[in-house]
Amino acid sequence: MSRILLVADIHSNWSALSAIQEDFDACIVAGDIVDYGTNPIPCIEWVRKNATVAVRGNHDHAVAQRVAARSGAGFRALAAATRPVHWDLLRPSQMKYLARLPVMQQVEIGGLKILVVHGTPRDPMDEYLREDKSAWRNRLEGLDVDLVCVGHTHHPMYLDLGDTQVINPGSVGQPRDGDARAAYVIIENNEVMFKRVTYNIEESIKNMRVNGIDRWAIELTEQLLRSGGHPDSFRGTEADAQ
Template sequence: MRILLLADIHANWSALSAIREPFDACLILGDIVEYGVEPAPCIEWARQYGTVVIRGNHDHSASQRVPPPTGHGLRALAGATRQQHWNVLSPTHLKYLSRLPVSQTLELDSKKFHLVHATPRDPMDEYLAADPETWKARLAGIDADFVCVGHTHLQFHLNLGKIQLVNPGSVGQPRDGDPRAAYAIIENGQVQLKRVEYDIDAAVSALKDANLPPEVTELAESMLRTGGRP
């Protein structure tokens, strides 16, 4: 069985549509929306192909109509795209996001999977670096062969003994200096961390058409082109 792992799509349809991997199951680890401006096709894709789709902090904020944050940088980008989403998404889209589970366990290919956007202690918000000892402590008591997470936008695979911990990285807003879309494949118990080039110009063009504040558009474009932190 070939399992496609995706996380942090962030309303970047150009990036998501560039991933042309064959798969038998697709696990989506949250943050389908915000930071980008094409949330609808990303939600439709997740609805159609996601075997399990987990709720991320941005899916939660957009669908629960959390007031847009004030401030600069990523906070401003999240706020501006959240408001843009409320104009372009249907009530059905928002309801879909609002009903996503914050964590889920399932068995695939005789392996136990535990899925969560951030960490089991704080499923939507905790940032944890790829440090094996910290993660071992955080996963104490979790009975799984694979724990799959997103949230940090950093791609990694840690072998923690019984548990393999996988973060496929971010499809739509990588932050590790590599602007290509990130994802992972798990097949026959083997993890492959993968990247694919996509049409960044098309994503930037969509951003510019959305008429967000200029400083927000500039930040988003810079992050997409460099795969860098703000």
């Protein structure tokens, strides 16, 4: 039997990613390895080493293609503040790795047919879709898979659509469901386990200072990470982010 670790939306937060201590036979990464945090290198190298399958998120794409973040507030401003740090830090091979990640992957692990995409099959990197069963049914029409693993919303989600289950593990490096702990999923023996782990948020914030990010962006990150992105303290969606 395979034990699968599913992670998404790491967002250059190495303190959060390194806090996940699980044994696994296979690892699925549903996109957004980078942006928002300031430690992309260990995050990318971890994915390169451990991922059985990984797909490209909208932020991986924007960093790899050197797309300047649009000006704005909230998440968009935070991406604008942290993206240039990535361009300073990343080596060509790491930029190439992000650029070459497929936007959609279908694999079979432990007898399960799994589709991996960051957003939805209709718009693999960018579509932001929460718990809307009929919309998901529509997006999965014609696909013969047992599991669809997604990211993008930073909210854990489990949708049972009969033949297919849609799983979003939530975000490792920037949770937005009001729980500040790093989120991930373990799939084993046909059981889907949503897990959380406390990590060193102080270190993530300290690393923002080290990398010369503006004070407002550090304060915004601090508020976001400490609150787990609770809507009362931080408004906006991933859809605003680029």
